[in-house]
Amino acid sequence: MTSGPYNYSYIFKYIIIGDMGVGKSCLLHQFTEKKFMADCPHTIGVEFGTRIIEVAGQKIKLQIWDTAGQERFRAVTRSYYRGAAGALMVYDITRRSTYNHLSSWLTDTRNLTNPSTVIFLIGNKSDLDGKRDVTYEEAKQFADENGLMFVEASAKTGQNVEEAFLETAKKIYQSIQDGRLDLNAAESGVQHKPAASARPLAAAPASNNNCAC
């Protein structure tokens, strides 16, 4: 029998990172709910969202971890990078400082994920073109130099949000097809066929089995 009874065949783990207030949670909300969340409170911790998408005829479940952007949580949020198949790195095109900090986010990502992790740079708030502080060209160059995928998006209008999440998934899927991503590696961030909701935060592996009977 095929995977018929299930309606997805892979789980990809994503993390969303970037400075406070760049709109990480709004991007997640726009992606999972197709709505813009105005007055979104600061994320104190790590939010969790999920959606099933289709890539090359394969249903894929995305498990998305949206991390707190505040500097003081940086040490703790580092725990969540482990085992991410995709990392969405977000800055705010209207705040240059959020762009300037990208290299530090990128360093963390490179250090804490595996080499096949797909890193996608998102310049959020593209609807506020009038207040733009970072040009498209500049960011594009940064992305090219560091081998990142890149779009400018708007969690408010939804522009390019879907694309960013889907393109990341396509790239991951491509890596699987090419054999660049080893599904058996514990930290690939990809699970083939659905399994019980594994705890992607590797910090508490022992507690996973508590409720198994």
Add this chain to the structure above:
Amino acid sequence: MNHDEIKVVVQEKFLSSERVTALLCDAKVFHPEWVKKDRLLAIVEYGDEKAVFCLFSSCYPPKTFTDLSIEIILPIDNSFKCEIDNKPSDPEAILYLNLQSRLSKYKFEIQMTPRVDNFVDDLFRGIEAVNKIPTQPEFVWLKKYSVKNDDQTIAESIMLPKSNMHNTAPVAIRESLIKRKMSDKELEYTFTKNFTVFCGTWNVNDKSPVIPLKGWLSVDQEPPDIYAIGFQELDLSKETFLFDQTMREDEWYCAVLNYIDKRAKYIKVEKVRLVGMLLIVLIKEKHFQNVRNVICDTVGTGIMGKMGNKGGVAIRFDFHNTSICFVNSHLAAHVEEFERRNQDFRDICNRTRFVQIDQQPKSIKDHDHIYWLGDLNYRITEMDPITVKKLVSENNFKPVLEWDQLKQQHNNKNVFSGYTEGPITFKPTYKYDPGTDNWDSSEKHRAPAWCDRIFWKGDTITQLAYRSHPSLNISDHKPVSAIFSSRIKIIDEEKYRRVYEEVIKQLDKLENELIPQVKVDITEVDFGTVKYLELQVRTITIKNIGKLPVEFEFINKLDETQFCKEWLIVEPYKKCICADETCEIQLKVLINKTSACKMNAGTDKLYDILVLHLYGGKDIFITVNGTYQRSCFGCSIEVLVKLNMPIREVPVGKLIELENKRDQAVSNQSTYSIPKEIWFLVDHIYLHGLKEPNLFEQPGLHSEVLQIRDWLDSGSIDPIPGSIHSVAEALLLLLESTVDPIIPYNLQSICLKASANYLQCRQIIMELPEFRKNVFLYLCEFLQEALQHSSENGLDSKTLSTLFGAIFLRDNPNLVQEPQSRINKQIIDKKKAQFVYHFLVNDHSDLMFSR
């Protein structure tokens, strides 16, 4: 636990008269939503009757019969069917067992083991046995094992997605939810269009197609979209009956293809035959691409209720978004046997099963449109044959039809309940002399009858014509046909996609909503100023605002072994909260000597981030912070002697620097020979308390100790607060809290060895670092003084040396040692006391302040 032991446990679930004859421990049942679940399968025998039980066990292997619950009961009666399939990819290891009894059908997956043979043998013995006995078993004994029905189970599993916590079932439930939602919204993405359906039935009485069939199959203005043509008595030979082989099938099929309407091109959807019953379904070529899931089934109701000389054949398929089922049946013969015919109808309804991989089996009733045609064999018994013939010859059918058994049974809802038949305006189709239009001239002289009929069921079907075709006269029956205009639901692909996406989105939303959600009232807990040994408590409240119970736990951060710092206590740190309920969590901060030392040395601060994890959901960070008010408690002696001001006035950085440099050679910057705090306390006791009864034995008040702490730390000019006992306790606590004990840890074992020898003890003290020695001798001197007043204060040298022995020679908490036995500890404590004792009873003023 082996198989036989499990069998014993399973047997206990039943009465002793009900014997478990075979057992499979590792079966999996496919639940209606196609979720595989581990089950035990048992065959249980009671007298002549057997049934298959499917049991769920709460643990594996089951320990007692109470672990088992009965989930499915399939009585082995004559409706029982058993089919075995192999998994094609893996024919060795897995078997699929399809068991069907009465109205229920289940599929089980079984690991191929030798036990399977026994089980299957036993099953087939049961089936054989039940088919030998003439009466249907009653299975009264099964009634006590009532089982809740499947619908309920499904409903429950949707309501309780334990899912988020541990199992995968909801995934499959999600799939079925999508199906259900899509069918609820069918109107939103379908439009309808009428198609014409031709149904024909003919009992050909063992004849070959020697005449053209055009007059039956191609007489209408427009070629129909679908043909469903049924034959009965295709071949009455014994070979056909026994071996189910006949040439006639091909002959008649070719004839049909030759004589259907030539103005359109047709393609075969399916044909199916059981002995003499043949059903052919054709569709216009241009519609064929919209036909899906074609399945057929046959049911024999003839001799022994099994054989195919009577019964039905059926073909189902989905045409666009409408499910269609055609049934061709030949019901029991004989004039009086209308009850038997009713029974045949019910048997065909109950036993026809369209089985498809990955889907619930469908029965006839599960279709939008049903067309039932055939030689139904109902007769006219209550009217004299001559009258019938006379009325019929006058085309006066109405009075005759009133006596038609089928009309009567149908009106009484004994048969074809819910089906419709159009008005009959044609002559009876049976029984003629073959080759003529004359009524049967044999000796029986039966009344003519409308044996050959067409019924339908479905809201959007209109009959356009219902007629017989008398010119086709080779059989003793005349063929009958009906034309229907049937409204078919057609999917608008674009709308379908839109609705599908909507449904998916809704479910995604639902799934996201089912992610545990809580609200924490405070995520930044500020303890303000925290003082040494002063417990502070803050409460945070977690409210479950989701729809499911939430289990939370504070979890470790990366590379940490504790979820919080040592000075923090979180209660409870793990709990389950029901929806809409709240849980209060107490955060308690207590700085004791261990944490105070770290705070003073700057290796720790009053700041921590706790990760509150919700199982299956998000993590919330709770920040804890406060300002530790530094105190002389928890400092090292070397630092204290250098502080010529109250500790609270010392800049933070300075203290940290001093603490970190304390091991370096003591310079002459030192202000005091002993810490001033020790001096203040000792001096106070010396001046005011030497005669205090129970000195060093009666505890002080905690609140007063805290006041004394503040007095020392702030350098107050007021007199020392509190009673002598509180001051004495503060002194002991202060001595206990120093980073190192007065006699350093590394000298402890030497001291213990030397404890019996005063001179050696003296030698050790002589060699102590300067300030340690000072403090030690100063305190001993003071204690000797106190002992002078033993008559008033009740002190004795033994008690004091024990008390101070434990302080001067404190055990190293960081040293992991084998747990000391009680006796061993007593010996060590004695030696410590002995060590100190020397200095309480001997004069050692010569050591004082010697450089």
